[in-house]
Amino acid sequence: MGLFDDFSHFLETRLEEFLRNNPHLELQALEEQLREQEEDTLRLIADLQRQEKKLQEEILATAKEIQRWHSRLDKAKAANRVDLAQAAQEREAALLRQGNQRWGQMQGCKERIAKSKELYRQIQIRRQEVRTKAAEAAATAATAATAEATRTTNQNEQRWDTKGWNQSSNYSSGNQSDLLEEKFKRWETDEEIEQLKRNMGR
Template sequence: MGLFDDLSRFLENRLEEFLKNNPHLELEALLEQLREQEGDTLKLIADLKVQEKRSQDEILATAQDIQRWHERVQKAKNGNRPDLAAAAQEREAALLRQGNQQWGQMQGIKERIQQAKELAQKIQLRRQEVQTKATEAQATRTKNQAQQKIDSNGWNSPSSNYSSNFDDLEAKFQRWETEDELEQMKRKMGK
């Protein structure tokens, strides 16, 4: 695993170096990451709202059960059936406890929805800030490239033919120097 760890570290360092040398790409990567986080947060809010609706439906069903069992308690008491009245009261009490738990769960879901909405707003603000920086960086880069083009065109335009001849000459000298070095090395190895 040491080789893979070293390779991973090397690639991470290279990526960091590359992003430092190309800050506009770093901003683009950050923007993409923020877009993904915003999407994930909005999906979480939607999921939590579905859970909230389900929880509300469960509470409503439990409330209807409580009401039905409360009526049965009264009916059993009026019908002089203390055994049924006691059992119905126990059932009503159990449903009240269940309803309280469901209510607490729904309140927890509502709190999570609120927190997720606040997080989504923070992410959106951060994304807008980074987008502004990215736009500024792009404008600066474009301006610098245009200035470099103007500078290089002004410098090379009178004698552009001369510069291409110079590049050919440079290449010929480099080839000749390399061949000469190889010949010298062969001679040294032959001795």
């Protein structure tokens, strides 16, 4: 277990070090989290809007029921049916309580929708900021990489130039050695000829 913990700590440390050296990747990870939050908030808004619509329909249905029972109450009162009038009045009161409850739920739903929409806008703004920073960090990293690549290329070209220069020097030096060799050979040949002439003149 200790070994596993040590290994996990090692991986976390390496990951932190990697993200420090590559800040644009850390920002990309943060942007991904914000994107997921955006989607979650949109799903919540859609769910709340469905709830609101359902509550509106229930309120309308309850309002129609209240009208129906109010009409029955009036009819029972007119017919002097006290028993039916009382029952109709109780039903109407129960429907009014139900309607008020649904209305309160709908208002709460509207408030939650408004807050969720505001949260969604804030997440969008934050995500755009992170995206911009990530793009800037990536551009900085790319510029640094290009500069490093250019520096390395220049060093390599410099080495190549130096090597070519040295090769040219060696080649020139070799040519000079060849010329000197030819001069010596000519001189030695001339000397041999002179010696032969002297010998022949005897």
